[in-house]
Amino acid sequence: TKSAAGMSLPSNKADSEGSVPTEPVSSDEDEYDGEDESEHCGLYMAISSTTTPEEPKWGYYAGKNIPANSPIGFGDIAIHTFNLMANQIYMENDQPVDDFDRNPRANLVDWLEQFLWVPHSSGGQFEVAGEGTRIITAVPGGGVLGGYNPKMTNADWNHSSAYHREALNEYPGVSHPGRGAYSSYYNLELASTETIPAGKEIFLNYGENWDGSSNGDGKTDPLTRSDYKKVDQTIEKMMAFFEKYRDDLDDNTKTEIYNFMVQDVMSAAAGKEKGKRIADILPENPDNLGDILERGGSFHLNSPASIRSPEWLKTSGMCMDNIRPGPSTIPYAGRGAFATRAIEKGSTVAPVPLVQIPDDKIFQMHQVKAIQVPAIEKDTDGPIAMLVRDGEETFARQLMYNYVYGHPESSLVFLPVGAVVNFINHSKERVNAKLVWSDHLNSKNTQWFAEDPQKLIDDEHSHLGLLMEIVATKDIAEGDEIFLDYGDDWQVAWDKHVAAFEKIKPETWPITALDLNQEHKTKLIRTKDEQPYPDNVSTKCFLMVKKPKEGEPEVDEQGRRIRVWSEADSGKPNIVSDYLFDCEVISSSETPEGRFYDIVWSNGESTTLVQKVPHKAVVFVDNPGTSDQHFLGFRHYIGIPDEIFPQGPWRNANSDKDEL
Numbered sequence: 249t250k251s252a253a254g255m256s257l258p259s260n261k262a263d264s265e266g267s268v269p270t271e272p273v274s275s276d277e278d279e280y281d282g283e284d285e286s287e288h289c290g291l292y293m294a295i296s297s298t299t300t301p302e303e304p305k306w307g308y309y310a311g312k313n314i315p316a317n318s319p320i321g322f323g324d325i326a327i328h329t330f331n332l333m334a335n336q337i338y339m340e341n342d343q344p345v346d347d348f349d350r351n352p353r354a355n356l357v358d359w360l361e362q363f364l365w366v367p368h369s370s371g372g373q374f375e376v377a378g379e380g381t382r383i384i385t386a387v388p389g390g391g392v393l394g395g396y397n398p399k400m401t402n403a404d405w406n407h408s409s410a411y412h413r414e415a416l417n418e419y420p421g422v423s424h425p426g427r428g429a430y431s432s433y434y435n436l437e438l439a440s441t442e443t444i445p446a447g448k449e450i451f452l453n454y455g456e457n458w459d460g461s462s463n464g465d466g467k468t469d470p471l472t473r474s475d476y477k478k479v480d481q482t483i484e485k486m487m488a489f490f491e492k493y494r495d496d497l498d499d500n501t502k503t504e505i506y507n508f509m510v511q512d513v514m515s516a517a518a519g520k521e522k523g524k525r526i527a528d529i530l531p532e533n534p535d536n537l538g539d540i541l542e543r544g545g546s547f548h549l550n551s552p553a554s555i556r557s558p559e560w561l562k563t564s565g566m567c568m569d570n571i572r573p574g575p576s577t578i579p580y581a582g583r584g585a586f587a588t589r590a591i592e593k594g595s596t597v598a599p600v601p602l603v604q605i606p607d608d609k610i611f612q613m614h615q616v617k618a619i620q621v622p623a624i625e626k627d628t629d630g631p632i633a634m635l636v637r638d639g640e641e642t643f644a645r646q647l648m649y650n651y652v653y654g655h656p657e658s659s660l661v662f663l664p665v666g667a668v669v670n671f672i673n674h675s676k677e678r679v680n681a682k683l684v685w686s687d688h689l690n691s692k693n694t695q696w697f698a699e700d701p702q703k704l705i706d707d708e709h710s711h712l713g714l715l716m717e718i719v720a721t722k723d724i725a726e727g728d729e730i731f732l733d734y735g736d737d738w739q740v741a742w743d744k745h746v747a748a749f750e751k752i753k754p755e756t757w758p759i760t761a762l763d764l765n766q767e768h769k770t771k772l773i774r775t776k777d778e779q780p781y782p783d784n785v786s787t788k789c790f791l792m793v794k795k796p797k798e799g800e801p802e803v804d805e806q807g808r809r810i811r812v813w814s815e816a817d818s819g820k821p822n823i824v825s826d827y828l829f830d831c832e833v834i835s836s837s838e839t840p841e842g843r844f845y846d847i848v849w850s851n852g853e854s855t856t857l858v859q860k861v862p863h864k865a866v867v868f869v870d871n872p873g874t875s876d877q878h879f880l881g882f883r884h885y886i887g888i889p890d891e892i893f894p895q896g897p898w899r900n901a902n903s904d905k906d907e908l
């Protein structure tokens with residue numbers, strides 16, 4: 249039987265370290281079909297097709313065909329950090345010390361930031377305000393493992409998924425010890441921007457424009473993405489042609505016509521260089537044209553390493569969708585992780601690649617102040633505000649500290665970036681999984697155990713080389729919540745926190761944006777003349793508009809511009825953060841087509857009345873500085889068991905883990 253959970257140990261050694269296997273796609277595609285769907289792994293982690301010996305990389309692969317505009321895996325968590333860099337920058341002789349050679353912690357943040365995102369895809373951009381303020385956000389799973397290959401981008405964030413998340417295990421208005429101890433931003437989904445065939449590596453839109461100048465392997469490819477689309481369309485036409493004249497053409501004539509099409513017609517239409525490239529892609533025999541389309545189109549076929557055979561994924565990869573997020577069965581613990589299929593005792597629940605962070609002090613939070621520094625960019629005139637640490641006193645730690653793995657004798661902590669693994673909660677009584685170091689051939693675990701922590705981000709180590717696995721310590725049934733034992737230190741700290749919270753806890757807790765978004769999944773949003781919403785939240789609208797119909801007024805009696813809400817002509821989603829604006833709901837209506845609002849939006853100079861804004865385009869956000877994360881609640885890392893924490897230089901006893 250295929251227990252998807254059992255596939256990573258010890259059979260995952262087929263791939264040699266640092267090499268790029270480029271075996272062609274198996275023509276026996278049947279292996280992807282005909283199995284019990286839930287048994288079949290839908291997402292794998294394996295070495296990326298873009299890996300190089302100098303820069304080894306994990307990749308994220310589809311295990312099943314993913315239709316266009318569909319979710320990839322499960323929505324994951326977004327963990328925001330506030331002014332992470334500013335907290336490392338101190339002043340010396342009236343100058344900010346931002347020289348990385350002299351400031352190893354700033355250097356460390358710089359390293360960490362390459363795995364992090366701007367907060368907009370998850371809606372976290374309103375968490376803190378002020379000139380010079382920066383929020384950066386970890387989105388584990390696809391957010392870290394999804395590759396970068398601008399020519400092959402096939403995935404992007406679904407902003408709507410984060411704004412419209414279901415409130416899971418929330419207790420509106422209740423004052424409880426879990427407040428601020430976990431992130432309330434989750435369900436941030438990646439969506440396919442095109443059909444992704446099984447075996448294909450997932451590449452995220454990093455916001456760059458595809459310029460068509462080079463492909464992942466650095467070779468020049470004269471074909472642009474739209475050329476590949478045209479090739480696929482031409483293939484369809486050729487197939488239709490041969491189908492139509494099937495009975496009239498003997499094999500010789502057919503081959504002659506086909507060669508004429510491929511050689512002469514293509515060159516004439518696309519130019520010599522492109523024509524040659526297209527001819528190379530097309531099969532010798534016109535009867536095999538259909539294979540190209542079946543295997544995901546000419547573009548995918550032409551980049552062999554980014555599409556892997558099912559066999560390769562099973563032997564070299566590790567399944568990443570054995571767990572999904574859901575409301576934890578522990579009250580006040582937020583979200584948890586649940587098995588999507590039965591997982592046998594001893595087999596892998598999830599791979600956990602780790603981002604190594606040599607100094608946990610980067611998570612200390614200080615007061616920050618703005619100073620004026622000369623602008624670096626030429627087109628900015630005058631000085632700009634830069635935030636720096638104001639004094640040495642530490643008043644809190646970043647929330648990310650609750651998600652990292654650590655050990656009391658070490659300054660090192662590790663951010664786990666496997667899909668969904670950050671949702672796994674702690675329980676001593678119900679523990680059914682544990683952390684182990686993986687022996688996957690592409691991990692550097694044992695070599696790196698012998699390194700000085702500070703060296704772990706130098707050039708030689710500046711990639712994700714450390715890999716753990718979460719392994720089942722009991723048979724786990726589909727739907728069971730997964731629990732680790734975070735360790736005695738964590739339990740003691742939590743118990744202390746609960747006791748302390750009891751003494752100071754307010755009677756009630758402010759209603760948050762998450763609560764209101766949940767409430768308004770089924771209720772109309774109140775207008776400005778009805779009972780106001782609390783001060784700690786604002787309404788925002790996703791606005792894309794067009795002019796009113798011919799003959800309809802463009803200005804109302806109060807002099808406001810009139811516009812009508814619209815979907816994008818391109819069909820692309822318009823629930824994206826770029827289109828999110830402050831708005832005030834002035835009227836609402838319930839119609840058979842749904843709920844709609846008239847809103848006003850002001851850009852400081854003029855005011856616009858937007859009509860027919862659909863319910864889905866109006867959301868609540870927490871005002872800066874007010875969300876649960878700003879409540880200085882519980883902070884503790886997840887303990888790596890002492891038995892598996894390496895002896896040697898990692899135990900540098902340099903940590904500040906108990907200082908605060």
Ligand SMILES: C[S@@+](CC[C@H](N)C(=O)[O-])C[C@H]1O[C@@H](n2cnc3c(N)ncnc32)[C@H](O)[C@@H]1O
Binds near residue numbers: 426431580671674
């Ligand atoms: C790594 S996160 C786990 C995912 C988290 N539940 C979430 O929703 O994002 C660790 C945090 O989960 C919560 N947590 C985990 N186990 C818990 C438990 N047994 N009791 C209470 N809270 C728990 C605590 O807030 C802790 O700081």
